Amino acid sequence: xRRGDKVLIVALLALVLAWLPVRxxxxxxxxxxxxxxxxxxxIREIKLDQLKEPLQFTLTTPxxxxxxxxxxxxxxxxxxxxxxxxxxxxxxxxxxxxxxxxICLPHRLVIRIAGGKGDVDSIIR
Amino acid sequence: MSAAKRLVxxxxxxxxxxxxSVVESFIPLAALLPGLAPGVKLGLANIVTLSALFILPWPxxxxxVVVRVAxxxxxxxxxxxxxxxxxxxxLAWAAMCPLVYRAGxxxxxxxxxxxxxxxxxxxQLLVAGLLTHxxxxxxxxPVLVISAAAxxxxxxxxxxxxxxxxxRTGQIAMTDRLAAFVKS
Numbered sequence: 001x002r003r004g005d006k007v008l009i010v011a012l013l014a015l016v017l018a019w020l021p022v023r024x025x026x027x028x029x030x031x032x033x034x035x036x037x038x039x040x041x042x043i044r045e046i047k048l049d050q051l052k053e054p055l056q057f058t059l060t061t062p063x064x065x066x067x068x069x070x071x072x073x074x075x076x077x078x079x080x081x082x083x084x085x086x087x088x089x090x091x092x093x094x095x096x097x098x099x100x101x102x103i104c105l106p107h108r109l110v111i112r113i114a115g116g117k118g119d120v121d122s123i124i125r
Numbered sequence: 126m127s128a129a130k131r132l133v134x135x136x137x138x139x140x141x142x143x144x145x146s147v148v149e150s151f152i153p154l155a156a157l158l159p160g161l162a163p164g165v166k167l168g169l170a171n172i173v174t175l176s177a178l179f180i181l182p183w184p185x186x187x188x189x190v191v192v193r194v195a196x197x198x199x200x201x202x203x204x205x206x207x208x209x210x211x212x213x214x215x216l217a218w219a220a221m222c223p224l225v226y227r228a229g230x231x232x233x234x235x236x237x238x239x240x241x242x243x244x245x246x247x248x249q250l251l252v253a254g255l256l257t258h259x260x261x262x263x264x265x266x267p268v269l270v271i272s273a274a275a276x277x278x279x280x281x282x283x284x285x286x287x288x289x290x291x292x293r294t295g296q297i298a299m300t301d302r303l304a305a306f307v308k309s
Contacts, residue, residue, distance in 0.1 A: 008232070
């Protein structure tokens, strides 16, 4: 264990510890709005707290070859089925807190719960 | 090292890195560790990148990384996967190069590879963010830091074992930079 190793450990611990309260604060607030964007364009906004019953719809990529089936229930949302190779979005399951997101990279699909640090004023063009 | 040996060495290392990538893709991390951020990889190919920095001059290690990424993409995986591998591999190489040559007195091999893994993961977060035009993925930063630490340790320890064995059997020269890390 050399001198620099200890510095690195402390730095990493500090980084992680600094993040925890931020994350806890984010998770304490239930998400209200899910913002769905394809290719960087917002295509749909769903007020999860105002949903009375489940809402399910299919999104298709511009070239028509990719699809994701999204299901929104009161307070939460997820991707039920998709035809992307790795199924990372499907495996992720439900998201419900501000700042959480489901991303399907091959289809350039992002479903994000607004209200946290990743809110509208931080979209990069 | 003669030109011929150098060429063969590069080829062997590229092949090794490719095999490690393939083997690593068989380990279903997402299933074993549920709840972890999607896209977490072991990064075993970095064993080759880090080891190569002690065996060959650093520009040739860059060749190894680029060729490995290109071949890996050709063998399977779309354009996104290629971009991810490339960014991760390049940033890891860029982060570890100066450390290998200068930080032997201050850092251990696992520490260097942890920093390489951090750079690798950060690169992947960057690509993901650019591709999706959001910074929502920053939410996954802490998980990636922790996984970089874990995988970096494994890679660093393995690299140390490999390099010591190679040096002991005379396969590679005990250069200054190698001695700084391997002999305490």
